Amino acid sequence: MKSLLKMMIGLVFAFWFFILWACKSLLSNDTPITISTWDTILFSFSYLVSTVVALIYVRFTPNGKIHIFLSIPTLLWGLSTAQVFTHQYHPYDTLMSVIGLLGSGAIMFFSILMQRKSPNFT
Numbered sequence: 001m002k003s004l005l006k007m008m009i010g011l012v013f014a015f016w017f018f019i020l021w022a023c024k025s026l027l028s029n030d031t032p033i034t035i036s037t038w039d040t041i042l043f044s045f046s047y048l049v050s051t052v053v054a055l056i057y058v059r060f061t062p063n064g065k066i067h068i069f070l071s072i073p074t075l076l077w078g079l080s081t082a083q084v085f086t087h088q089y090h091p092y093d094t095l096m097s098v099i100g101l102l103g104s105g106a107i108m109f110f111s112i113l114m115q116r117k118s119p120n121f122t
Contacts, residue, residue: 006061013054017073017104020047021080024100028093035092042070043096051103058111067111074104 020099024043027035058066077100 006036006064009057009061010038010064013057013066014069014073016050017070018076019055020050021073021076021100024093024096026079027096028089033090033093035090035096037082038093040092040096046098047096047103051107054107055110057064058107058114063115065115067108068102069114070108074101074108077101077104 027039027043050119054066054070057062075095081094081097081101082095088094
C-alpha cells in the first residue's frame with residue numbers, strides 16, 4: 001500500500017511539472033513573443049514553490065524514486081532550454097526554461113542521491 005502511495009505521489013509530481021512546462025510553452029507560443037514581467041515572476045514563484053515541495057518530499061521520503069517519474073518532464077525542459085538557446089527568442093523565455101531545467105535537474109539529482117544513500121538500495 002505504501003509503495004502504491006509513493007507511485008501515485010510520483011505521478012502527481014510528474015503531471016504537475018508537465019503542466020508547468022505546458023504553461024511556459026503557452027506563454028511563449030505567440031509569433032512575436034510577448035511575455036510580461038508579471039508572467040515571468042508568477043511562473044518563477046510557482047516553479048520555485050513546486051521545486052521546494054518536491055525537494056522536501058525527496059528529503060523525508062525514504063526510497064521515493066521520484067526521479068523515475070520526473071524523467072520525461074526533465075527531458076522536455078532540457079529540449080525547451082536547448083531550443084531557446086539555439087534560437088534566442090526572448091530573454092524571459094530563456095529565463096523560464098533555465099529555471100525549469102535547473103529545478104527538475106535538482107530534484108532528479110537529489111532523488112537519485114537520496115536513493116543511493118538509503119540502506120535498502122536496490
